[in-house]
Amino acid sequence: MVKYILKRVFYMFLVLFIVTTITFFLMHMIPGDPLTALVQKLPEQTKINYYAKYGLDKPVYEQYFVFLKGIFTEGTLGESIRFPGRQVLDTIQKYAGYSSEIGLVAVLIGFIIGIVLGTVSAIKQNKLPDKLISIIAILGISLPVFLLASLFQYLFTVKWPLFPTLGWGTPAHKILPILCMSFSPLATYTRYMRSSVLDVINQDYITMAEAKGMSFAQVVRRHVLRNSILPSLTILGPNIADVFTGSFVIESIFAIPGLGSYYITAVNDRDFPMIIGCAMFYTGIYILSLLVVDILYVIIDPRIRLTGSNSK
Amino acid sequence: MEYQEEMFTIVGCDEAASEAIARPQTTYWRDAWRRLKQNKVAIFAMIMLILIILLSLFGSQICGYDHTKMSMDMNQRPSLKHWFGTDKLGRDLFARVFAGGRISLMIGILGALITTVFGSVYGSISAFVGGKVDAIMMRIVEIVSSIPYLIVVIMLSLMMNDSGVGSILLALCIVGWCQTARLVRGQVLQLVNSDYVIAARTLGVSNWKIIRRHMIPNTMSVIIVNLTFRIPSYIFSEAFLSFVGLGISSPNTSWGMLASAGKETMLFYPYQMFFPALMIALTMLSFTLFGDGLRDALDPKLRR
């Protein structure tokens, strides 16, 4: 187990390195630089001074080494160009916190409700509850989150002003964004759970558990849930990561000062250090959540033996 | 009780009758089609999709407006003259929605096709060749798929600055094929090790014939279903990117762009947001429902 985790962590850093490198070079191939994005016309001399200050006059590979050196010697991701004086790391820390307050809560709510609804749906297969839940689930996966958010915002802040429109601060500000963001994971988990529960309740060991004299509720609690939650767990990792990457829309629609909207701003401003920092953060979170889920998988399903290889 | 004597002469078993198969035999695809036809929801979704595709192809001919032509009728509500109303430049929204549909659907269908074909070929090769090649090919998949796809898409679409259909397609495809490759590899591996393929091998059936007779029919259903589910996810991705301003740009238009434009005027002219949003949702819904139906119809496990 320890060996497996160590190997995975090593692997994680490898991927992180590759992504960072690719992002770095891709970023510099984007037409435009921080200065042109900021202001159109500047005296030639100011431009030169400016480029020199941020090392943008050097060849790309040299900038890359400077960047790597910064990480390894000082543990810094550099300073924002757009907002001089702001450390990239601090900025990420601050804004990622806001994002996770919405995103993580949304995924967890979606996960829990999805598991419950999916199970109910499977147990009541082809009956009324199943049909209702299926409708909710199919709506959830076919309504893009940005449309849902716009719709909710229109309905609940304009038509019936139950919630504050925009901004951040009070718990009331969080309700609508969380609701919107949890809808799609909820639908996904419901569908996954429904099909895997249907699969599991036809297994012999479920019949055997019933033959022992367990009530169906007991069978579901003790045997069905545990066995059918595995497929849903597999997508939990990517889903958590999607929360961070996919949150820009929600954040921009509800004007939440999260990392997502910050990232888009950084991309539009060509704020190179910020872009790299965010990309590294996102990738890190993504791989980390994949790892956590893999470990959870092993805990739940004893059949998976860890041989130290990455292939399951 | 007395019976007629001839009732008790032994006639023996009627082999034809005992071997006769009581139910009509059907081929796999015909059987699947029959099952699909029984699924009203899937058929409804299919009709819906055909309708949306036809409208997208002939939208501007039907309403008689060009989607780029501006007029003095600005921000008109839906009426008999302009079925979906007009936008702030006086362009007919019906024409615009279905012109946008052309791009959205194209990206969705082409993107799904390209990634599915590439992923299937990649996955099959990996599984078929096996050994070191398989290990290396799968390692590549693992690395590519550990990169959050939105990051790649955003970087790529920025890099190729022209914001045309091509660059978005490329950006979506570069990361999208991994999932299909994994899926197909798993399926092929399972087949290669299945008893009937081993049996065919032992009997000396040629590789090509095994591929044609066993591999393709048995992986096809998985691939087709995967394709159907990919289309809405690409339509979503395109809409999403365009919505945040990283996708298609003017003068081209797509549902995402229209929705994004509509969002700005939502408070005053909600219909400008409503129609493109409705189309996105309807299309995704129809593809998902159709995909569900297709999966149930093609799943041999449910066949009886």
Add this chain to the structure above:
Amino acid sequence: MDRLLEVENLHVSFHSYAGEVKAVRGISFGVDKGETLALVGESGCGKSVTAKALMRIFDRTSGEIMPGSSIRFDGTDVMALDKKALHAFRGSQIGMIFQDPMTSLDPTMTIGKQVGEALVIHKGLSMREAEKQVVELLRMVEIPNPEERVKAYPHQLSGGMRQRVVIATALACNPKLLIADEPTTALDVTIQAQVLDLLRDLKVRFGTAIILVTHDLGIVADFSDRIQVMYAGQIVEEGTKRDIFKRCRHPYTWALLRSIPQEHTTGTTLYSLKGTPPDLLMDIQGCPFASRCEYCMPICRQKMPERKALTDTHALSCWLTHPQAPKVECPIPREGDEEDG
């Protein structure tokens, strides 16, 4: 002997989209205390469904025990039990062993917990108390190192060991009846003998009645007291072991017996029964075996033969027993007669 189980007119149907599959078509039988009854037949003849019906195990699925069926077990009317009583009944009165030990244990739970569940439910023990008894149960089914094995997961055990775990689970609460649904089919031949020996041993020790469901007449021969031959959801012939092996009269039973390889058949082609059983979706007119029967007569295709008792123990449903029917000799050489059945 005391009657333990009395089944009358049992009908079980499955509702599929193609229609109603009548899997069991009105069968009646009984089991005495401590007796071993074998249900024999081809796959799909309804023997497993019958076994499951005794505990009403498929209430939740598409299967339905049709009205008019009666199951009485040791004074209780099983059909009348409400949910709660039914749960208390299953496992404590009747234990069940399943065909495939690879799939009948929950892969995510230790075997100790799985065996213990029955004790927790019926005896109100805590999991910890139950675990002690589980060790004893595992010892009883001859699992080596039971103290360690309680913590093992199913995938860590061999097929034979898993089947012993399943048997331990079924016997955990000392049921009066044990239903063994093809208990050895999925096992290696060498393991089969061990598991059968174990079952026979336990039967003697605890006086448990057993219903053995199998398609393998070889197992039946030295294991059971009485045999019922099933075909297409009906019992076609029933009798003591001796009745069936030595004096059987039904052509289907003959066919079954003739397809067992025997010493004197060495070198000749083994008999095989042609054709397939009827589709249970359809209504069957006449005798269900008619289309495959070598002795089929016109009457067989028109009317279902009635059950006819030859002796107290031996009965069958076949037109050949009708007085008007021609006399037919059993096609099996009776040279094994000296060896006692």
